[in-house]
Amino acid sequence: MSLVPVYRRRASALHAARAGVSATFCMALAFAPILYDNPIVLGSLLGAIVVAAAGAGVARDLRRWAVYAAGLALLVVIINPLVTSDGLTVIWRGGSFLGRRWDVTLEAVVYGAVAALRVLDVVLAFALMSVAVDPDELLRALRRISYRSALAAALTTRLVPVLARDASRKSEAARCRPEPPGRTTVARAAVAGSLERAVELAAALEVRGYSRARRPQVARRPWSRHDIRVLASALAIVALAVGAKLAGAGGFQAYPTTVVSAGTSELVLGVAFIALAAAPFLGASGRLGVARA
Amino acid sequence: MPEPILVAEDFSYTYPDAPHRALGNISLELEAGSFTLLAGESGSGKSTLLRAACGLVPHFHGGEASGEFTVGGMSIRDHGPGDLSEVCGTLFQDPESQVVMGGVRAEIALGLEHRGESPAAVARAVEEAALALGIGQLLARRTDTLSGGELQRVALAAALAHRPRLLLLDEPTSQLDPVAGDELIWLLRRLNEEWGTTVLLSEHRLERCLPAADRVLALDGGRIACDAAPADFLAWAAEVRPPLATPAARLFSLAGLRPLPASVKQAKAALRDAGIELEPQPEPRAEPGRRRKRAPAALELRGVWHEIENGPAILRGVDVRVEPGELVALMGRNGAGKSTLLKHAKGLLEPTRGSVKTSGEVALLLQNPGDYLIHEHAREEAGEAGLVSAGLDGRGDADPRDLSGGERQRLALEVVLSGENAPAVVCLDEPTRGMDRSRKEALALRLHELAQGGAAVIVATHDPEFAANLAERVLLMGEGELIADGPVDEVLAGGWYFATEVARVLGGAAGALTPEQGAAVLARELVS
Numbered sequence: 001m002s003l004v005p006v007y008r009r010r011a012s013a014l015h016a017a018r019a020g021v022s023a024t025f026c027m028a029l030a031f032a033p034i035l036y037d038n039p040i041v042l043g044s045l046l047g048a049i050v051v052a053a054a055g056a057g058v059a060r061d062l063r064r065w066a067v068y069a070a071g072l073a074l075l076v077v078i079i080n081p082l083v084t085s086d087g088l089t090v091i092w093r094g095g096s097f098l099g100r101r102w103d104v105t106l107e108a109v110v111y112g113a114v115a116a117l118r119v120l121d122v123v124l125a126f127a128l129m130s131v132a133v134d135p136d137e138l139l140r141a142l143r144r145i146s147y148r149s150a151l152a153a154a155l156t157t158r159l160v161p162v163l164a165r166d167a168s169r170k171s172e173a174a175r176c177r178p179e180p181p182g183r184t185t186v187a188r189a190a191v192a193g194s195l196e197r198a199v200e201l202a203a204a205l206e207v208r209g210y211s212r213a214r215r216p217q218v219a220r221r222p223w224s225r226h227d228i229r230v231l232a233s234a235l236a237i238v239a240l241a242v243g244a245k246l247a248g249a250g251g252f253q254a255y256p257t258t259v260v261s262a263g264t265s266e267l268v269l270g271v272a273f274i275a276l277a278a279a280p281f282l283g284a285s286g287r288l289g290v291a292r293a
Numbered sequence: 294m295p296e297p298i299l300v301a302e303d304f305s306y307t308y309p310d311a312p313h314r315a316l317g318n319i320s321l322e323l324e325a326g327s328f329t330l331l332a333g334e335s336g337s338g339k340s341t342l343l344r345a346a347c348g349l350v351p352h353f354h355g356g357e358a359s360g361e362f363t364v365g366g367m368s369i370r371d372h373g374p375g376d377l378s379e380v381c382g383t384l385f386q387d388p389e390s391q392v393v394m395g396g397v398r399a400e401i402a403l404g405l406e407h408r409g410e411s412p413a414a415v416a417r418a419v420e421e422a423a424l425a426l427g428i429g430q431l432l433a434r435r436t437d438t439l440s441g442g443e444l445q446r447v448a449l450a451a452a453l454a455h456r457p458r459l460l461l462l463d464e465p466t467s468q469l470d471p472v473a474g475d476e477l478i479w480l481l482r483r484l485n486e487e488w489g490t491t492v493l494l495s496e497h498r499l500e501r502c503l504p505a506a507d508r509v510l511a512l513d514g515g516r517i518a519c520d521a522a523p524a525d526f527l528a529w530a531a532e533v534r535p536p537l538a539t540p541a542a543r544l545f546s547l548a549g550l551r552p553l554p555a556s557v558k559q560a561k562a563a564l565r566d567a568g569i570e571l572e573p574q575p576e577p578r579a580e581p582g583r584r585r586k587r588a589p590a591a592l593e594l595r596g597v598w599h600e601i602e603n604g605p606a607i608l609r610g611v612d613v614r615v616e617p618g619e620l621v622a623l624m625g626r627n628g629a630g631k632s633t634l635l636k637h638a639k640g641l642l643e644p645t646r647g648s649v650k651t652s653g654e655v656a657l658l659l660q661n662p663g664d665y666l667i668h669e670h671a672r673e674e675a676g677e678a679g680l681v682s683a684g685l686d687g688r689g690d691a692d693p694r695d696l697s698g699g700e701r702q703r704l705a706l707e708v709v710l711s712g713e714n715a716p717a718v719v720c721l722d723e724p725t726r727g728m729d730r731s732r733k734e735a736l737a738l739r740l741h742e743l744a745q746g747g748a749a750v751i752v753a754t755h756d757p758e759f760a761a762n763l764a765e766r767v768l769l770m771g772e773g774e775l776i777a778d779g780p781v782d783e784v785l786a787g788g789w790y791f792a793t794e795v796a797r798v799l800g801g802a803a804g805a806l807t808p809e810q811g812a813a814v815l816a817r818e819l820v821s
Contacts, residue, residue, distance in 0.1 A: 006395075006435070006437065007395065007435065008435060008438075009433055009435070134395075134396065135395050136394050136395050136396045136398075136399035137399070140399065140406070143406075151393075154393065154394055154395070155393060157395055158392070158393060158394060158395045158436065158437075161437045162389055162437070166664075169659070169661060169664050170664045170667070172636075172641060172659065172664075173659055173661075173664035173665045174665075174667065175641060176639060176641070176656070176657045176658070176659065176665070176709055177665065177708060177709065177711075178654075178709070178711055178712030178713070179712075181667055185667050185668075186667060188667070189666070189667035192694065193663070193664075196694060197389075197390055200385070200387070200390035200391070201390055201391070201393065202353075203349055203353055203385075204383075204385065204390060204391035204393065205393060206348075206349060206352075206353055206373070206374040206375065207347045207348070207349065207374045207377075207378055207381075207383040208378060208383075208393075208403060208404040208407060208451070208452075209374075209375050209378040209379075209404055209407040209408060210375065210407060211373060211374065211375035212375035212376065212378075212407065212408075213406075213407040214407070214408070214409035215409070216406045216409070217409065217410075217411050217412055218412070219412035220412070
């Protein structure tokens with residue numbers, strides 16, 4: 001099992017849809033949390049991502065990403081109360097230092113938690129993309145826009161597991177030395193080794209005509225039912241997120257006191273996000289697609 | 294007469310800052326549709342010649358070139374690797390370093406997309422290349438889930454997808470197990486015969502490729518030392534450069550038989566024609582667990598199991614006892630559990646059941662010696678004494694990454710041996726991959742020294758010739774179990790797959806494994 005979950009083809013509607021469409025679906029799930037501060041809506045979006053991951057059969061991979069993302073989220077929870085003293089409910093007085101007061105307020109802690117929830121949503125939406133969208137197909141589409149950047153990105157996605165294996169081997173070899181070296185020395189050697197591999201790879205690319213590369217032609221592919229369902233769901237998520245925001249749903253005030261809108265509209269909005277995320281995987285059509293994928 | 298696809302005229306090349314020329318005054322013509330084998334010891338210039346043919350020399354590596362070198366009518370002075378890729382497909386040693394994309398289909402398609410082919414043409418070429426190489430079932434797989442052999446086939450398919458007229462291969466089997474290596478050579482032969490693809494192949498294990506080749510170019514010090522048909526090359530090698538002669542050729546040469554055979558089939562036919570009928574060795578009988586026990590053992594594994602959580606058992610109740618000073622070859626196909634067993638001996642892995650006991654330190658050299666070299670100067674790796682033992686005295690300031698493959702391995706071996714106390718057990722995992730015969734003999738000599746010093750030496754290897762030269766005992770593994778354990782002549786002489794070339798030629802007669810032993814058997818037959 002690799003350290004970082006990577007794309008594996010599975011039998012799911014998200015995997016079966018074209019990469020551009022699946023990526024749009026994941027980005028819709030990453031876009032919606034950016035519009036909202038409301039913890040109910042953010043929580044429901046988290047639920048929507050988990051439901052989509054379960055539908056795509058990558059829930060275990062997402063759980064591993066969640067462990068990495070939880071550290072980042074925790075950092076946001078800790079840092080926000082330290083950098084802002086807004087809010088009326090002081091829960092800890094830190095005194096004056098560097099020309100400002102370092103009080104911690106309940107509102108800042110709550111807003112830190114909300115921001116952390118948003119971070120978790122966005123990271124996991126992109127994590128879903130990394131494990132459910134074929135990077136080769138996606139990058140082939142991007143090569144029409146910026147060939148070299150897209151190829152560099154393709155190489156990166158390919159090399160991450162290779163370099164992780166290289167580093168693991170070096171670490172094992174270090175344990176075989178009579179006096180095992182420190183981690184820094186091994187890490188430095190791993191980096192040097194990755195440069196060596198990069199040179200070999202550059203040579204391999206050269207002999208495959210990289211220097212004469214032309215923009216790839218567009219492949220015309222008929223739209224499958226999965227393409228249509230996943231794209232419809234993605235567009236609906238974006239439309240719902242924007243529409244509800246314009247309509248004033250999902251309100252949230254962080255300072256000076258925390259005010260969370262928790263009415264019917266937020267509840268409906270939350271349920272709608274989850275339903276839309278689940279839609280591509282539901283019904284006879286979705287199941288048939290799974291069997292054929 | 295077909296037009297030559299590659300022409301070199303008095304071509305010489307020197308790498309940047311190198312004191313000597315890597316290639317000197319090379320003149321040759323390669324006919325279209327030919328299968329040419331590049332022979333030579335490490336550092337003889339084989340890789341440089343191939344890199345010149347694909348344009349990496351001088352465009353990618355820099356350096357100074359003189360003379361003329363044209364491929365498909367294009368001079369490598371004016372045309373870089375991108376232009377030459379229209380004519381040639383190139384395959385290097387390590388498939389991990391030449392596969393670019395995450396998916397097999399995308400990988401094979403990449404070169405065609407570089408050429409701006411239409412999606413329909415790309416799809417068809419990918420499909421055809423995959424089917425021609427028998428990897429149709431891999432098209433939907435991710436490249437990081439493939440075995441080394443599968444990955445090398447994918448890399449070959451990627452090199453062939455645009456149907457190049459010339460295929461350049463630099464020791465493509467060196468990272469593969471013998472089965473995958475033999476399959477690859479068989480594929481090359483088919484490509485050459487059926488598609489008419491010109492093949493220029495560099496390889497150390499000549500016995501594997503000679504039957505497919507119709508010409509051999511032997512390089513020495515960057516110059517062409519021999520350019521001949523396989524049979525003539527063997528005659529030259531036996532006379533002038535014995536390390537390049539195949540075991541069967543050396544057997545015949547030592548026995549005074551002519552002509553020298555290029556394959557086991559030819560050798561057997563020649564023996565029949567000479568009226569030599571040998572009594573074949575019965576199938577190997579050596580069974581595990583029959584060894585006489587002396588105390589104390591250098592290494593003892595008792596009922597060792599290695600079971601992966603939610604996965605298969607890699608070792609299944611292995612019992613092994615190795616005495617001090619014993620030289621043991623550990624053999625078996627890929628995935629049989631050889632590396633895992635060695636890691637248990639070293640203590641890198643804990644058995645899920647059973648126990649491992651050693652009488653002292655265990656030194657373990659894993660498959661990639663470069664992984665052991667982590668400092669910027671060779672001196673810091675193993676100290677001055679280690680450099681001397683590795684034959685690298687005076688090279689202490691060299692960056693270990695600048696050392697050749699053989700030098701890296703010698704240095705890495707000294708790294709693991711550099712503890713305060715001499716190790717009781719020395720384990721090496723596949724140490725002969727990509728090594729020429731001279732280097733293998735030097736390694737065997739060093740391991741004999743260690744054994745004479747009292748260390749038990751265990752070498753996991755796919756190379757029966759090396760095992761026959763080194764070991765006195767062979768442990769054969771299959772599916773995580775020990776399936777044979779006995780004297781080297783008993784296990785390797787009667788085997789079909791795990792057998793030396795001489796044993797296959799002689800049918801295992803009298804347990805002869807090496808050319809010298811075989812020649813003695815033949816001499817007795819000829820006298821009688």
